Amino acid sequence: MLSQERILINRPMGSADNRQGLFKLVLHGRIADEAQPGQFVTVRTSPSYDPLLRRPFSIAGINRDAGEITLYYRIMGQGTTLLARQPEGTYLSVLGPLGRGFSLPGRFEPSGQAGLVLKAVLPSDSGPEAIDSTQPAPKELILAAGGIGIFALYSLLEYVLKNRLTEKIPTTVVWGGLDKDFLDCATTDLLFELPKKNIVFCTMDGSRGHKGLVTEPLEQLLSDGRKGRETLVAACGPNVMLQAVSELCRRFYVSSEICLEEYMACGVGACRGCVCRIKDSQGKVKHGRVCAEGPVFDGEEVLWHDSI
Amino acid sequence: MTAFDMSVTIQGLKMKNPLIACSGTYGFGEIYADYVPTSVWGGIALKTVTPKPRAGNTTPRLRETPAGLLNAIGLENPGLKEFRQTYLPKMFDMKTAVIANISGFSVDDFKYMASSLEQEPNVDALEVNISCPNIKHGGMQFGSDPESAAEVLRAVRQNTYQPIIAKLSPNVTDITAIAKAVVEAGADAVSLINTLVGMSIDIDTQKPFLGNTTGGLSGPAVRPVAVRMVYQTYQAVNVPIIGMGGISCWQDAVEIILAGASAVGVGTANFGNPFAPVEIAQGIEAYGIARGCSSVKDLVGLAQQ
Numbered sequence: 001m002l003s004q005e006r007i008l009i010n011r012p013m014g015s016a017d018n019r020q021g022l023f024k025l026v027l028h029g030r031i032a033d034e035a036q037p038g039q040f041v042t043v044r045t046s047p048s049y050d051p052l053l054r055r056p057f058s059i060a061g062i063n064r065d066a067g068e069i070t071l072y073y074r075i076m077g078q079g080t081t082l083l084a085r086q087p088e089g090t091y092l093s094v095l096g097p098l099g100r101g102f103s104l105p106g107r108f109e110p111s112g113q114a115g116l117v118l119k120a121v122l123p124s125d126s127g128p129e130a131i132d133s134t135q136p137a138p139k140e141l142i143l144a145a146g147g148i149g150i151f152a153l154y155s156l157l158e159y160v161l162k163n164r165l166t167e168k169i170p171t172t173v174v175w176g177g178l179d180k181d182f183l184d185c186a187t188t189d190l191l192f193e194l195p196k197k198n199i200v201f202c203t204m205d206g207s208r209g210h211k212g213l214v215t216e217p218l219e220q221l222l223s224d225g226r227k228g229r230e231t232l233v234a235a236c237g238p239n240v241m242l243q244a245v246s247e248l249c250r251r252f253y254v255s256s257e258i259c260l261e262e263y264m265a266c267g268v269g270a271c272r273g274c275v276c277r278i279k280d281s282q283g284k285v286k287h288g289r290v291c292a293e294g295p296v297f298d299g300e301e302v303l304w305h306d307s308i
Numbered sequence: 309m310t311a312f313d314m315s316v317t318i319q320g321l322k323m324k325n326p327l328i329a330c331s332g333t334y335g336f337g338e339i340y341a342d343y344v345p346t347s348v349w350g351g352i353a354l355k356t357v358t359p360k361p362r363a364g365n366t367t368p369r370l371r372e373t374p375a376g377l378l379n380a381i382g383l384e385n386p387g388l389k390e391f392r393q394t395y396l397p398k399m400f401d402m403k404t405a406v407i408a409n410i411s412g413f414s415v416d417d418f419k420y421m422a423s424s425l426e427q428e429p430n431v432d433a434l435e436v437n438i439s440c441p442n443i444k445h446g447g448m449q450f451g452s453d454p455e456s457a458a459e460v461l462r463a464v465r466q467n468t469y470q471p472i473i474a475k476l477s478p479n480v481t482d483i484t485a486i487a488k489a490v491v492e493a494g495a496d497a498v499s500l501i502n503t504l505v506g507m508s509i510d511i512d513t514q515k516p517f518l519g520n521t522t523g524g525l526s527g528p529a530v531r532p533v534a535v536r537m538v539y540q541t542y543q544a545v546n547v548p549i550i551g552m553g554g555i556s557c558w559q560d561a562v563e564i565i566l567a568g569a570s571a572v573g574v575g576t577a578n579f580g581n582p583f584a585p586v587e588i589a590q591g592i593e594a595y596g597i598a599r600g601c602s603s604v605k606d607l608v609g610l611a612q613q
Contacts, residue, residue, distance in 0.1 A: 002343050002582055044580060049528045049556050050375040053579055263370045265377060266579045270335040272384050273370040287363060
């Protein structure tokens with residue numbers, strides 16, 4: 001839907017002495033009614049046509065009762081700079097919820113409404129059966145995030161915590177960032193609702209947790225031998241990381257769902273600008289639209305190398 | 309309320325208003341239906357279909373530029389067979405004129421496309437894409453030369469009774485020469501402009517940004533070029549012109565109508581504002597009434613001297 005959402009909060013994340021250009025944006029309106037973890041919205045950051053395009057943001061938090069969604073963003077360019085200046089209490093044009101989100105452990109309801117509609121209209125073009133809504137719930141969940149990729153995973157973590165699923169489905173977060181300051185700034189309280197042992201931090205400079213890449217502790221977690229298809233790794237981050245994560249999961253016979261990022265123009269599946277290469281259930285290689293068949297894909301179906 | 313006639317007819321193609329969703333920005337018409345009814349449009353030009361399926365170009369395919377968008381999708385489409393079997397049957401209740409956009413890599417391809425769609429009840433007109441800048445062969449090559457453009461349009465004309473619109477490229481020395489050639493060859497109307505060839509380089513990697521190296525520029529940045537070309541083409545041919553290129557608000561639409569366009573394409577603006585066609589239609593109507601006109605036709609070409 002195209003909704004005018006009221007800005008409740010639009011403030012920098014972190015503390016006064018640690019700003020990383022990260023912002024928290026809480027919007028009130030109708031989008032919360034339909035939003036699902038892993039889906040995204042596009043926001044018009046200016047009433048003019050410069051910048052021309054809406055900006056896509058993962059939905060990081062959903063509060064249906066209050067009619068609120070939470071987005072986090074990093075100031076990257078003109079659009080996000082303008083967005084950061086939007087006063088609280090004003091309205092933003094928001095399109096969404098868009099795309100297909102994560103499978104939801106425990107309930108496994110079909111994830112994206114937009115995705116379902118597209119599927120109904122375009123049977124031959126509905127993309128891969130990425131997320132089987134009938135599969136049994138995972139026995140274990142690992143959220144693997146690189147940098148601000150954590151923002152997309154917050155929605156899934158929130159879902160798991162809100163529905164008290166962590167007792168049945170042990171949930172671990174493995175999250176890497178540049179340094180301690182970045183992690184401090186991009187952290188939300190949500191993370192600390194998990195037992196401490198279930199959070200693995202990684203930093204490139206070793207200022208917190210493991211020194212190095214997310215994939216290193218992830219490999220350790222996966223190699224304990226007790227995991228299998230019933231372990232689900234949900235990942236979001238830079239493409240090189242997602243590729244490494246999906247390859248690790250394949251090696252250890254673990255399921256994975258990865259949330260991709262691409263430049264988008266329409267955000268609804270019309271322009272075919274944001275495609276990635278995927279292999280459908282029949283093994284046919286084709287382009288999947290990150291905005292429509294994704295942004296969440298089965299780690300098995302995304303092809304990172306071969307040309308179509 | 310003053311009655312103002314918004315309807316436009318282009319050689320048998322009847323439209324309730326002059327607004328057409330530009331090919332390539334609206335899929336096969338179904339996608340934006342969740343946000344704005346297809347019936348708000350006078351017509352919808354569907355994404356280009358080619359005889360065989362096409363996977364399109366490698367990514368990145370998009371680059372935003374100041375008030376503009378570079379794209380190099382590469383005519384990704386499911387091919388004619390799939391288009392007829394899966395997509396066309398769903399278009400009977402779109403409550404708008406359906407304009408199928410066709411392209412190919414040889415004159416025979418165009419013949420085949422035109423004759424195959426000739427009997428399709430859900431197709432109200434054909435737009436012949438001889439101006440795509442993002443494919444290696446065919447596309448813009450046909451539209452850059454009056455002779456070859458005419459050859460394609462003649463082939464299409466001989467294979468269909470449907471109204472034919474030739475979609476012209478701005479990447480030519482003299483667009484009026486191409487327009488004259490395609491009209492002579494049987495085009496019922498011309499639509500212009502397709503995108504302007506452009507390029508963006510990533511200064512970090514020092515490489516072209518787009519997977520296809522070059523792309524087509526659209527959006528408000530190109531509008532003055534479109535207005536100029538519509539203005540010139542109006543003087544050169546006696547068929548209706550569908551003016552497009554960066555039209556984003558009703559003022560832009562009125563401007564290009566005054567330049568000589570009988571109908572107006574809205575493309576890239578939909579991405580930012582899916583309600584653009586509704587707002588633009590209301591704006592044209594209000595402008596027409598305020599100027600004492602009874603029909604949108606009265607405004608066409610008023611800026612011509």
